[in-house]
Amino acid sequence: MQKIRYRPRSAREILIEMKNTSDLMVELAYASLLFESSEIAERVHELEQRMDDLMYHIRIMAAVAARNVNEARKITGILQVAGAAEAISNATGDIADLILRDIEIHPVIHEAIQSADEKIAAVRVCKGSMLAGKKFHELKLPSTIGVWTLATKRGKSWIVPPTRDTNVSVGDFLIVRGPRDGIGILCKMAGVHRKAEAFKTKLSFIRNTLAYMRDMTSMMVDMAYSSILIGSKEVAKEVRELEEELDKLNYRLWLATLHVAKKERDVAKLSSVLQLVKCIEKISDAADSIADVVLRKVELHPVFARALAETDEQVARADVSKRSPLVGKTLGDLNLWMTVGAYVLAIKRGERYIFDPGRSMKVLSGDSLIARGSYLGVQKLKKMASG
Amino acid sequence: MTVYRIKQILLESYPVLVLCATVSLAAGFLLDASTAEIRRLPLILMMVPPINGINNNICSILGARLASALHMGTVEPRFKRQRVLSGNIHASWLMSMGVFWFMGAIFFAIAYMSGLGFGSSLMWMFGFFFASMIAIAVTMLCTVVLAFVSFARGLDPDNVVIPVVTSIGDISGVACLLIMVKIIGV
Numbered sequence: 001m002q003k004i005r006y007r008p009r010s011a012r013e014i015l016i017e018m019k020n021t022s023d024l025m026v027e028l029a030y031a032s033l034l035f036e037s038s039e040i041a042e043r044v045h046e047l048e049q050r051m052d053d054l055m056y057h058i059r060i061m062a063a064v065a066a067r068n069v070n071e072a073r074k075i076t077g078i079l080q081v082a083g084a085a086e087a088i089s090n091a092t093g094d095i096a097d098l099i100l101r102d103i104e105i106h107p108v109i110h111e112a113i114q115s116a117d118e119k120i121a122a123v124r125v126c127k128g129s130m131l132a133g134k135k136f137h138e139l140k141l142p143s144t145i146g147v148w149t150l151a152t153k154r155g156k157s158w159i160v161p162p163t164r165d166t167n168v169s170v171g172d173f174l175i176v177r178g179p180r181d182g183i184g185i186l187c188k189m190a191g192v193h194r195k196a197e198a199f200k201t202k203l204s205f206i207r208n209t210l211a212y213m214r215d216m217t218s219m220m221v222d223m224a225y226s227s228i229l230i231g232s233k234e235v236a237k238e239v240r241e242l243e244e245e246l247d248k249l250n251y252r253l254w255l256a257t258l259h260v261a262k263k264e265r266d267v268a269k270l271s272s273v274l275q276l277v278k279c280i281e282k283i284s285d286a287a288d289s290i291a292d293v294v295l296r297k298v299e300l301h302p303v304f305a306r307a308l309a310e311t312d313e314q315v316a317r318a319d320v321s322k323r324s325p326l327v328g329k330t331l332g333d334l335n336l337w338m339t340v341g342a343y344v345l346a347i348k349r350g351e352r353y354i355f356d357p358g359r360s361m362k363v364l365s366g367d368s369l370i371a372r373g374s375y376l377g378v379q380k381l382k383k384m385a386s387g
Numbered sequence: 388m389t390v391y392r393i394k395q396i397l398l399e400s401y402p403v404l405v406l407c408a409t410v411s412l413a414a415g416f417l418l419d420a421s422t423a424e425i426r427r428l429p430l431i432l433m434m435v436p437p438i439n440g441i442n443n444n445i446c447s448i449l450g451a452r453l454a455s456a457l458h459m460g461t462v463e464p465r466f467k468r469q470r471v472l473s474g475n476i477h478a479s480w481l482m483s484m485g486v487f488w489f490m491g492a493i494f495f496a497i498a499y500m501s502g503l504g505f506g507s508s509l510m511w512m513f514g515f516f517f518a519s520m521i522a523i524a525v526t527m528l529c530t531v532v533l534a535f536v537s538f539a540r541g542l543d544p545d546n547v548v549i550p551v552v553t554s555i556g557d558i559s560g561v562a563c564l565l566i567m568v569k570i571i572g573v
Binding site: 006008010011012013015061062064065066067071075078301302303306307 | 451455456457458459460461463464538539540541
């Protein structure tokens with residue numbers, strides 16, 4: 001065990017890095033499964049170690065900072081959230097292990113990842129593409145089409161994750177995630193034709209449930225963070241309910257997989273499905289443990305709000321005013337995910353919350369939209385909402 | 388939790404305490420050098436404990452609070468655009484202003500009763516007030532810088548920031564008081 005040197009970084013800065021890293025790791029882990037890429041999986045492992053370091057540092061900071069019981073109570077909340085982020089990173093590390101240990105991945109996993117709401121794709125930048133020669137911060141992909149770049153591959157070298165100043169050049173492979181339409185636009189920008197996914201396996205229940213569970217956990221994590229941001233017990237309770245629903249799905253998926261196993265000769269491949277489900281379940285547990293901080297009757301530490309406002313992908317609340325152009329339109333018409341890169345997790349109407357609102361849901365004045373997106377995307381949404 | 392052994396306490400605190408003793412001694416020398424003025428107006432001597440005591444207490448509290456805030460990240464180790472830091476400084480500033488006005492009023496009463504004229508009693512009151520405000524401004528600046536240093540180095544604020552701040556408070560308090568005396572004249 002190496003000795004870790006003291007570095008003056010505040011709990012806020014560490015928390016920001018931990019959330020950014022764990023968010024990235026989840027997507028990278030799925031990408032490594034989808035493309036069966038050991039390079040991405042190895043990168044996930046490196047990040048997992050980084051998370052261990054960060055956890056150690058944030059514990060030190062918390063221990064030094066607490067000076068009275070009340071403060072210490074609030075700080076335990078910070079440690080709990082940091083611990084949850086680390087738990088998420090451990091789960092993604094287990095997903096990456098499937099690739100690194102050469103466990104065969106069942107094709108239904110590929111299909112499930114492709115049929116989830118949030119897509120992961122590899123896009124090659126062709127000659128004459130408008131992306132070539134630009135830097136990522138000039139492209140502003142997350143705040144315009146909701147597409148985040150997880151990694152780029154140039155020749156044999158990988159950049160995971162690309163920074164603001166990373167250049168895009170012809171021949172690069174971009175590993176991206178985002179809504180279907182957004183990825184479609186990116187493909188056009190890159191000058192490639194997008195293939196439609198065709199599902200070959202007949203395991204539609206497993207595929208759909210797995211895809212649903214993946215979307216659900218990512219939503220749970222986002223909602224758990226937003227419950228902390230806005231200090232809302234309702235949102236936190238919803239996370240808890242989703243977690244129970246996910247547990248039920250988890251059970252049914254195990255049963256379904258075991259049923260299939262009776263007929264299947266190659267059980268090794270099927271085991272990868274169960275391994276993945278186990279990891280998804282761990283991520284949902286972590287989300288629940290974040291929400292738990294809100295449900296406990298302890299005031300939230302002010303560091304949370306500041307840290308969550310500085311992460312790469314953030315959750316935010318936008319209050320819709322009378323003059324807002326959003327009023328009276330449905331979420332389907334607005335398609336905010338693709339136009340400003342903001343995904344609406346919930347709508348607060350009066351005292352009531354509407355979770356996971358459908359496309360036909362109308363936005364009314366006085367609503368509060370709880371959304372996730374990039375900093376710029378969230379700012380755009382707030383501007384639109386205030387009119 | 389560290390178990391503080393005698394040897395450890397001595398080793399950790401000795402260098403800082405020697406430094407602090409030297410600085411505080413300098414404050415004593417300043418007083419000693421002005422014996423003439425003090426003999427003519429013993430009221431000056433009465434002003435030393437309050438100005439030092441309040442100065443040191445307010446700044447020690449500020450230093451301890453800042454150290455925590457730096458570790459949590461509500462305050463960052465820089466001066467520009469720091470809402471929480473400026474809030475802390477403002478609060479300490481207002482607090483000291485209140486206490487020093489109160490002390491000033493008492494000194495006015497004492498001076499007036501001991502036979503000084505109304506005008507010069509008033510002058511002593513304002514003199515004390517401005518001297519203490521300047522002293523606390525200097526000490527507060529040192530406190531903020533020391534809190535930043537203790538965070539950057541990972542030093543114990545209880546062992547380092549507070550002793551050093553109190554010595555600085557001593558010398559700045561005495562120095563400002565004597566400068567005030569020189570300006571007003573006895």
